[in-house]
Amino acid sequence: MINTALKPLSVIKSGATVKVARIDAGKGLNAKLASMGLFPHVKIKVVNNGHPGPFVIAVKDSKVALGRGMANKIIVCDV
Amino acid sequence: MKSAKKITVALIGNPNSGKTTIFNMLTGARQHVGNYPGVTVEKFQGVCRYKDFEMHIVDLPGTYSLTAYSPEELIARNYIIDEHPDVVVQVVDASHIERSLYLTMQLIEIDAPLVLAFNMSDIARQKGLVFDTDKLSTLLEAPIVQTVGSKNKGKQELLDMAASVSQKPKTRRIHTVTYGDEIQRQLEVIEDLLKSKEPQLSEKYTAHWLAVKLLENDTEIAAKISDKSVHDTVNSAVAHLKSLFKDEPEIILADRRYGFISGACQETIKTTAEARHNLSDTIDTFVIHRILGLPIFLILMYIVFSLTFRLGKYPMDWLESSFAWLGTAIGDVWPADSMLWLQSLLVDGVIAGVGGVIVFLPNILLLFLAIAFLEDTGYMARAAFVADRIMHKIGLHGKSFIPMLIGFGCSVPAIMAARILENKRNRLTTIMVIPLMSCGAKLTIYMLIIPAFFVDTILLDAGIITIRTQALMLWLIYLIGIVIAVICAKLLRGTLFKGESIPFVMELPPYRMPTLKSLTIHMWQRAWLYLKKAGTIILAISIILWFAASYPRVSADSLEDLPVEQAQQTQLEYSVIGRFGKFIEPLIKPLGFDWKIGTALIGATAAKEVFVSQMGIIYAVGDTSTDTHTLRSTLKNTYTPLTGFCIMLFCLIYAPCFATLAATRMETNTWRWPIFQFFALTLIAYFLTLLTYQFGRLLL
Secondary structure (H helix, E strand, C coil), rough: CCCCCCHHHCCCCCCCCEEEEEEEECCHHHHHHHHCCCCCCCEEEEEEECCCCCCCEEEECCCEEECCCHHHEEEEEEC | CCEEEEEEEHHHHHHHHCCHHHHHHHCCCCCCEECCCCCEEEEEEEEEEECCCEEEEEEEECCCCCCCCCHHHHHHHHHHEEEEEEEEEEEEEEEHHHHHHHHHHHHHHHHCCEEEEEEEEHHHCCCCEEEHHHHHHHHHCCCEEEEEEEHHCHHHHHHHHHHHHHCCCCCCCCCCCCCCCCHHHHHHHHHHHHHHHCHHHHHHHHHHHHHHHCCCCCCHHHCCCCCHHHHHHHHHHHHHHHHHCCCCHHHHHHHHHHHHHHHHHHHEECCCCCCCCCCCHHHHHHHHCCCCCCHHHHHHHHHHHHHHHHHHHHHHHHHHHHHHHHHHHHHHCCCCEEEEEHHHHHHHHHHHHHHHHHHCHHHHHHHHCCCCCHHCCCCHHHHHHHHHHHHHCCCCCCHHHHHHHHHHCCHHHHHHHHHHHCHHHHHHHHHHHHHHHCCCCHHHHHHHHHHHHHHCCCCEEEEEEEEEHHHHHHHHHHHHHHHHHHHHHHHHHHHCCCCCCCCCEECCCCCCCCCCCHHHHHHHHHHHHHHHHHHHHHHHHHHHHHHHCCCCCHHHHCCCCHHHHHHHHHHHHHHHHHHHHHHHHHHHHCCCHHHHHHHHHHHCCCCCHHHHHHHHCCCCCCCCCCHHHHHHHHHHHHCHHHHHHHHHHHHHCCCCCCCHHHHHHHHCCCCCHHHHHHHHHHHHHHHHHHHHHHHHHCCC
């Protein structure tokens, strides 16, 4: 059975690849994130879960740093 | 000779796409920096002559899309839709094609006359990417030129293409992004309504683009449309699409655009090599490491500061002695007894004041060079990342750390550097607390006071580490500044600049070796702004201060018998500044200050270094720069160490210098914030010093 349970990106371990399910951000921010390649259905890889600090992910070939708060707002599921 | 055809070429592209290297390649050193009206985003312009064209090249701010999220994006978008440049060159990082094409899609949607510059094509080739540019160009209906900006490759081709596109009549596009039947249908309904209700806007921006933006919930565009029926239709369309797709329309639109892009990429780009773990990733495993990240960052910063001050010391000494020489030379050649006031204005006012600022130029240049280096290599983004954890706790952004650090050098470039913060509240908070970072000018005050009052004894000797009184005092005063800044930032974020902290999202670009050319251009542009702005203000202030310290004049007869120093002091007491010092004496007495310190403090609002020279004049020890030793012993005999400490504390916090206030005015576009900064900091300084002095008197 495929595990499709939803969880915030912040709990994902470094090195894991997950799929974005939804992003609970404001409207403007949603569009900005989309323009950086970060939007639902996209696969992302957690490069560095810098717990308790910020977070680095790889999306579409580029590395993006996210604050902890942001990583909590991105809801992901297993690929 | 034929007169040149004038065309405007706008450069647009993602941050870190190498847009600036292309701009430098096209314009060389013939650049001009200004500001976009009403905002503090720098506007870079340059001219390039090519064949019979005179190309005016505008470097738009780096942006990922044409939404209205940040001021940079809005500026880029408004420039293209309102100014109609003849050609829009999008600089595309050829090794990050997919993400870059998202911006391309939006440029196509507003029907911009587009040329694509596939930059850093050498790196893309190394990564094993092979482009079928002909096919991709047909799909996107825009010519593609491969360039390597840092190596001047592809300049001819790019200019050729820009020239030819500017002369081509506009044609209708064949391919556009297809958003699917359901969305397309909603778009058409809105488009038709727009054409009848808002004909002017539809004509100007095309109904299709407006409709797309309205579906995306673009507040900027929505505000332009006054017709209520349009808004109603948009709202019901949004509701309909939401119920259908279970997602916001802007997400679906983004999804479709990426769909088009990945389709186009699959057909035209081949990867010959497997993506492997590259050097950037290796460096990052250390640099943004959870534990190692912070020490690495601190060491790098230490190197930056020690280089700035050590290397800067030599040219600074030369400049200082040249200004001193200039002052003496003017005195020597000045015809005796004629217009002595003018001589004094020139030497004591203009040369001392403006020269006092220009001597810092080598430091500033070096600091800017170091910052440009850290930025261009890509390290700055990592520094912000590392600092985010700490800054987050005081309600600020990781990026705030960069301007605050620069503040240890000088507040003026620091406040200018606060531009990197997108969020206005974060930017204002950062600007407000920057003056609490002990800058180079305040250091001169500490260097006068500390040796005067505190004997340098060894407090702790533990082999490699020895703690001495004077170093400890210096460290303490810097630390106090930082602690107050942290408290103020937290207070401001909780009150005046309340609001959710903007989430931290920032791309970490791959590391790159910057070119010398781009570093020099980068450094010089900033330094020039500093020189121009600080220079003009300082000149004006120096003249005003000189008058305030020299007038009204004591009659020459009453000074005749006095020795030079005492004459100077009598004159000072009689002048506007002296009278003002006496006037505020009751106010500053509880802080342990007398009127003499008061006048020095007033003078130091212009520039903090003035405190030292002013005290020198007041205590009539002649030339202070050569004889601070005498001044120190005078101070020691006159005041208590507690007063000495209170002077440092007060100078650390109170009113920022005029150049800083002017920088705040420039960056916030209103006088409200510099005025607030002036009074708030002075009040904090007053009460803290009051507490320190009164408690200190009880204890000591």
